Amino acid sequence: MSLKQISVFLVNKPGTLRTMTGVLAANNVDMRAISLAETREYGIARIIVDDVISAVDILKEADFVTSVNSVLAVEVPDQPGGLNTLLEIFAAEEVNIEYMYSFIIGTESRKAGMIFRVGDTSSAEPKLTARGLKVLSQEDLQQL
Amino acid sequence: MERYYQEEIECASRETIRNIQNEKLVKQVRHVWDNVPYYRKKMEEKGVTPDDIQSIDDLYKLPFLSKNDLRTAYPYGLLGTDLKNCVRIQSTSGTTGKRVVAFYTQHDIDLWEECCARAITATGGTNEDVCQISYGYGLFTGGPGLNGGSHKVGCLTIPTSSGNTDRQIMFIMDLQATILCCTPSYAAYLGERMKELGYGPDDIPLKAGIFGAEAWSEEMRRDIEATLGIKAYDIYGLTELSGPGVAFECSAQQGMHINEDHFIAEIVDPDTLEVLPEGSEGELVFTAIDKEAFPMIRYRTRDICRLTREKCSCGRTHVRMAKPKGRSDDMLIIRGVNVFPSQIETVLLNNGYAANYQIIVDRVNNTDTLDVQVEMTPEMFTDNVGEIADRQRVLVDGLKSMLGLKAKVTLVAPKSITRSEGKAVRVIDKRKI
Incomplete structure (x- = not known):
């Protein structure tokens, strides 16, 4: 979502x-x-x-x-190479990124979040979830 | 069905109009010769006497009057009758820095109000209408002129004058005003405020608006019409000639009918002062053939426009003037190019911007700069910097092709350009020459 x-x-x-x-x-x-x-x-x-x-x-x-x-918020493990792994999937799926910025998902979880603005949000999303990425919804955000 | 205030005059045959003009002109020239030494001297200098003026075909022989003459003759030099016969003065806003004081006898006021009554009736106005007048009252002719016209038509008149926008809206809604008279920039502002308060075009009881006293574009008309849910009519006039109502628009919205039983219009070349054939663009010149106290002969308006006598679908036979491109007083000369604010407004509105703009002219390193400041609108804003830059470029290109001049376009915050309740301040000229 x-x-x-x-x-x-x-x-x-x-x-x-x-x-x-x-x-x-x-x-x-x-x-x-x-x-x-x-x-x-x-x-x-x-x-x-x-x-x-x-x-x-x-x-x-x-x-x-x-x-x-519409933008995509994707969970990234807070560890070296976390973003790189994520972007490999973007590249493999040919999802074009216009810009991105980061935010924090809780201090305990060792996870960060990235906001991506991509060329075509609706077609990019299923491709990314199919590759096991966690795309956060508005509801997920409210739980954080 | 088209309504007329004085059908027999407004729809008279061209021959009848000509006869009226011939008769009144001959009489007026004699009146001025006898009563206005300032103008008589001008006639003598040109070697013209009243005997040379037998019909409107002789009009070209007469000397012109200009704003300069008004200044030289200020205050009483152009008075056409004893002060004891005068009942009122009106004065210009002095936006161009030269204040005009005009005098009226009761007869002059009657004919002026009659012209305004024709304008109100042309919008479909009757004694069942509620006419709100949001033009300033006082020295400015807008309020008093339309007020008198509204009375003559028999409308319930709401003399709100200008200002206090929320109170204006309260009267429009509570008393179900059907006709609004004000400057177009104020009408746009009222519309904007009403939209904010949640009133859509279907909630607003207004059905017509009479807007004048400043230049406005067709695009601005369409915007006002859509926001207020009305038909917007243009009206034209000058304090020197009486005030609003010298010419007014009918339902055809194809130019304004000049009240030719009171005013003779000519188009002249502003440089050579030669009379131009019908349909040519040039400076509008008026002769007031019915006025007693301030009888202007061949008064140069500085307004640039065209005239047409083509048949109008409304049935009126009086000559029509196109919307003036702008007063030559408003005209800016930037890097030698003539620029009218109305041209810039047309480009902005065509590209989806609001009519809230300011033109800033300056001189940097001996070169004139033109900066058009435009308020960002929700329609024009996108998250994409590149797209905004593209839209700015479209505007720069549009201005370039309209003006033949490169302008800078600056996007400013919404509501950051001061709204005017009377005439909008569109131009800030910082050049020190």
């Missing part, structure tokens, strides 16, 4: 990112993962939260422009 990621348009000015996190904090939104892409003129914050619909509403209310996309 793919995850929903919220992308937020941020103008390139000091304090813009803080305004966004301030809005999320004030509304008790728990971020599971965040990454920031930048261009010369603006940035895009990509965030993973438990309740996507209400987070989008909260951001819209605060005049942020957002876009919601």
Whole structure:
């Protein structure tokens, strides 16, 4: 099951990112993962939260422009070569990665998570699960 | 069915209109010669006397008036009657830095309001309508003009004036306003706010809007129409000539009918001042043939547009003017190229952006720079940086082909460009020349 990621348009000015996190904090939104892409003129914050619909509403209310996309969250064993093994499978299945970023799955489990934005999420997912990879769903995320 | 306020005049034969104009022009030129020494001197300098003006065919012999003359003759130099006969003044917003003060007798106000009544009726307005006037009241002609027209039609008039957007919306919804009069940029803003409050086009009781006092594009019209669920009509006027209602749009939405029983329109070449044949693009020039207090003869509007006398499907016979490309006062000269903000607006709206934009002109290393700041919209935003860059490039290319000029496009945060309740401030010219 793919995850929903919220992308937020941020103008390139000091304090813009803080305004966004301030809005999320004030509304008790728990971020599971965040990454920031930048261009010369603006940035895009990509965030993973438990309740996507209400987070989008909260951001819209605060005049942020957002876009919601499907991404894949995949478990990676926290050990040398963990990511490499994972990417070998991606390569073998010809799944093209546009970008990725990591997050932590609990401190006890010795596991990390990677968020992948791939060319075609719906066709990539069954290929990866068939090769034994654990693709996390929105529900899995809430359990963490 | 098309409604008219004064069908016999609005649909009169061309011959009748011509006869009315001939008669009124001859009388007006005599009136001005006798009462306005400033203009009489201009006529004498050109060697023209009232006897030379026998019909509208002689109009070309008369000298022009321009905003410069208004400034030189300020405040009373162009007054056409005793001050004791005047009952009111109105004044321009001074957006171009030259404030105009115009005078009115009761007769002038009546004819002005009659023109506005024609405009309201052309949208289908009757005494069963509720007409909310969100143009500013006061010195600005928008509020008082449409207010008078609304009274003449018999609409229930809501004089909200401009500002206090949530109160405007409360009146529209609670009193079920059916006609809205304001500037197009304010109509767009009202629409945006109503959408935020959860009112869709089907919930909004408005059915028509009369929007003027600034340049706006066809694309902006379509946006406003969709958001508010109305038909949006253009209206044109100048304080120098009376105010809104010099020309107005009918249901055909194919140009604005000029009230020719009160105003004679000409198109001239702005450089040579030669009268151009029908259909040519040039500067619009008006002669007010019915006004007593401020009788403008061949007044140069600085508006660039075309006229057509082609038959209109609405049945009106008065000449139509195309939407002005822009006031030549609004025109920017950037690297020697003439640029109208309305051209930039057209490109933005065609590409799915909102009409919330600002044009910043500067001079860096002796070269003019044009920066168009556009608010990011949910429709235009994607997670993919490359796609956003592509969309920006499409905009830059669109501007290049429209203006013949390379512009920079900067995407800014939503709602970061200040909304205006009257005329929008579209251009910031930082050049120090």
